[in-house]
Amino acid sequence: MKHPNREAWVPYIFGESSPDTIQSLNKHLAECAECRAQVESWRRTLKRLDAWQVPARPQKAAFVAPVFKWAIAAAIILGIGFGFGRIVPASGEAKAAARLEASIKASLAAQMQEQVRQGVIAELQHQLAQRLVAQSNALMALETRLIDARKADATKLAEELTTLLEQQHQTDRALTEALLAKLQDAHDQDLFALRQDLETVATVADEKLVQLASATKLTE
C-alpha cells in the first residue's frame, strides 16, 4: 500500500487541508492501520500539550476584582433591604412604618449608589494610574536601554572616525613628502642648469677677452 507523505498529515490534523485532500486522506486512513496509529498518536500528543499552561499576569484580575467587589457589596445590601420590605406585614401602622422605611431606604440607596459610584471611580482611577505608572516604568527602562545602545553606537562611530582621520593624515603626510622630494629634485636640476650656463658664459667671456687683447696688440 502506498502511504501519503508524513508531512501531508500535518495540515490534516490541524484542519487546514482542502476538502479533496481530507476526503482522500480519510479514505486512506480507513484502510491503513499504520497511518491511523500515527495520526492518533499525534492527536493524543497535541491533546496532552494543553496540560501545560503558562500562568497569565495577575494585573488583569486585579484590575477587574475591585469593581466586582463593590458591585457584589451593593447587590447584597440592596437584596437584604428588598427582602426585609417583603417580609414586614402591611397593617396601618406598618404601612406608615413602611413609607418611612421606603423613604429612608431610598435615601440610603441614593447615598450608597453615590458611594459605590465614587468607590468605583476611585478604584478605576487608582488602577489606571498604577497601569500608567507600570507602562511608564517599562518605557523608561526601554529608553535607558536605547540610550545605552546609542552611546555604544556613538563610541563606535568616534573610533571609526579617529581611524579614518588617522589614515587620511598618513596619506596627506605621504603626499606632502612626495611633493617636497619632487620640488627638491626640480630645484637641484635648476641649480645644475644655472651653473652650466654660468660656466658657459665665463668661458665665452674669457675667449672674448683673449680675442680683444690680441686685437689691441695688433692695433698698437
Added chain:
Amino acid sequence: MFKKTLSSLSGLFSITDEQAMWRVQMDGDAQAFAVLMERWHDRIHGLCARMLSNVHTAEDIAQEVFARVFEKRKDYDPQKRFSTWLWRIAVNRCYDELRKLQRRQEFSIEPDEDGHALLPEQLIENSSPDQHAVQNEEAEVIRKALAQLPDIYRSVLVLRHYHGLKLREVAEVLDVPEGTVNSRMAEALSQLSRLLEPQFPNYKPQRTVAEKRNREPLLI
C-alpha cells in the same frame, strides 16, 4: 478630566496593531507603543516561556523583545502584518537566548544528528521556581518533553498549537517554505510522541461530543 482621559485612551485602544505601530514608527508615540505592549505582552511572554522552558527568564526576554521592537521601529514595513514581524523578533530573540545558554561552559550539550543543539538538561532540571507554577505532574512532564525538542521543532509547535497561527503564518514568521514547516512539525510530533507515550502508558484520550460528531468513525 477622568472622562477625558478615558475617552483618549479608548480612542487609542480601538486602533489596529498596524496603525499603532505606524504611529510608533513615525513619531515614536509612547502611548501607541504602550497599547501594543498591553495587547501583546502575554502572548510574547507565553511564547518565550515555552521556548525557554522558564517562566521567569521569559519575562526578561519578553521585555527585551519589546525593546528591540522599539529600537527597530524604522525597519517595520507598514504594508505587512505587525503580528508576523513581532513573532519573528520574539522567536529570533529566543533562539539567541538558547544559543547563549548553550555556549556557557556549564552546559556542555552535544548537538543532535541534525546539528541542532538541545536545550541544556540542567536548565530543565534547575528551574524549580517554575515547578509550583505548573498545575500538576502531567504539566511538568509536558514542559520537560517540550524542552527536549530541538529549538526549530519547538518553535513550529508552540506557534501553531499554543498561539493558533496557521501553518502558512508560521512559515512567514520563520521565513521558511510551508513544506519545511510541515516537515518540522511532523518531526516535532513524532519526537514528542516518542517522549510522551511511555510516560502515559494507560492514557485514553477523552473525546468530546463535537469530536465524536465531526471525526470519521474509524478514528476511535
